[in-house]
Amino acid sequence: MTPAPIATLLTDRRFAILAAALLTSPYWTSALAKLLDWNSAVAxxxxxxxxxxxxxxxxxILVQLxxxxxxxxxxGAWLGAGALGVFTALATLVAHPFWTIAEPMARFHERNTFLEHVGLIGGLMLAAILRERTR
Known part of the structure; x- marks a missing residue:
């Protein structure tokens, strides 16, 4: 049984907005950084x-924002989560191909980053599910 203060927090709309903002923070902060340094984004x-x-x-930038x-x-949370999930899957395959790295420590770090991104995709899937349920 969930304690009453926790149950109240979990049903608070503001808490859901905060959770969604935190989940998406890697994307919108990246987009803002790219906007502020366009040349680096293109590079x-x-x-x-x-x-x-x-x-x-x-x-x-468009997909992230x-x-x-x-x-x-x-x-359209399901669409936003889907777009970010597909973007993350593609970007992770391009930027973190740990299976191609011979040096063990570098491969270890790239594999961890790869799996963190897979976890983020799972979080986006949950966000889509929960946002749809509370619609």
Whole structure:
């Protein structure tokens, strides 16, 4: 049985907004950083061989901001979570291919980062489920 103060917290709309903002913080903060340093955003896309780099950088910012907004403010949260989940899966495969790294410590760190991103995808899936249930 959930203690009453915890049950109250778990049903508080403000707590849900905070949780959604925290879950999406890697995305919206990344988008803001890219907007503030556009040249680095384009260079990052080019570094990973993603062309046209300017288009990829702009699309990344759009997905990160709109997806985060959708989850936090419950406006098509399932679509925002899905977009961020697909984006995360693709970006993780491109940026953290631990299975290609020979050096054990570097492979270990890349594998951990890869799995953290997989966990984030799971969190986005839960956000979509919970936002839909409380609609």
């Amino acid at each position: 990052e896309a080019a570094h990973f061989g993603l062309q046209p780099a300017m288009f990829v950088a702009a699309l990344t 709109v997806g985060s907004f959708a989850i936090v403010f419950r406006r």
